[in-house]
Amino acid sequence: MQVLHMNKGNGDTSYAKNSTVQSKIISVGKPIMKEAVLEMLCNNVIESMGIADLGCSSGPNSLSVISEIMDTVEAANRLLGRRLVSEFRVFLNDLYSNDFNNIFMSLPAFYDRLKEEKGLEFESCFILGAPGSFYGRLFPTNSLHVVHSSSSLHWLSQVPAGLESNALKRLNKGKLYISKSSPQSVVDAYLLQFRNDFSLFIKSRSRELVAGGRMVLSFMGRSSTDPTTENSCYQWELLAQAIMSLARE
Secondary structure, three states: OOOOOOOOOOOOOOHHHHHHHHHHHHHHHHHHHHHHHHHHHHHOOOOEEEEEEEOOOHHHHHHHHHHHHHHHHHHHHHHHHHOOEEEEEEEEOOOOOOOHHHHHOHHHHHHHHHHHHHOOOHHEEEEEEEOOOOOOOOOOOOOEEEEEEEOOOOOOOOOOOOOOOOOOOOOOOOOOOOOOOHHHHHHHHEEEEEHHHHHHHHHHHHHHHEEEEEEEOOOOOOOOOOOOOHHHHHHHHHHHHHHHHHOOO
16 A cells, blocks of 8 residues: 555656556446436536546546546536536545656646636636545545546455465465466455455445445456456466566576
């Protein structure tokens, strides 16, 4: 939680320059986000809409979802001939060492686009950073109307219990994740950690969302119940081999 982050800055190896897959996932989810926001607006006039993007990272993806939500609200305003939302409170969340500076430096251009494309003044949109783990409370009770998280919730809060590097017995030696050679105890440990983490995530958001609020979440899954299939663990097998080779050198 204290040290992990995506590669910072705008260099060739930065997350900002290497996040096109995540951008495509966000694009796939846009119709679902639009539907969720419109459903919420059907029965509500919201004076101040609270929006949280959890696991925002940095780079061009970080504000694209926020812009899409605002587009949906503005389209609903035009359709109904009245303003349904008076102002937006936007919270960008990621771990403490995330490159928030990269995001904040892009805000002037973002505000200019809001004014040019949507006629929204700076005073109508308040964007704030919210550092911390989303596996726990982040926001006041009943403060959010929309929660979005993409390509983030498949990351666990910690190494599963019993699999730490200082554990007495190395159950998953030389591996980064579940692999074909991992014993069932490793699979069970990862499953338990995910259940605990995701339950904590849901409980935390249930306190922070207003009644009738919406969440749109997208994260990695698999078509098979077997976690050792090639499309589930092959990339981690390769990465583990590369790191073990580097360690030997």
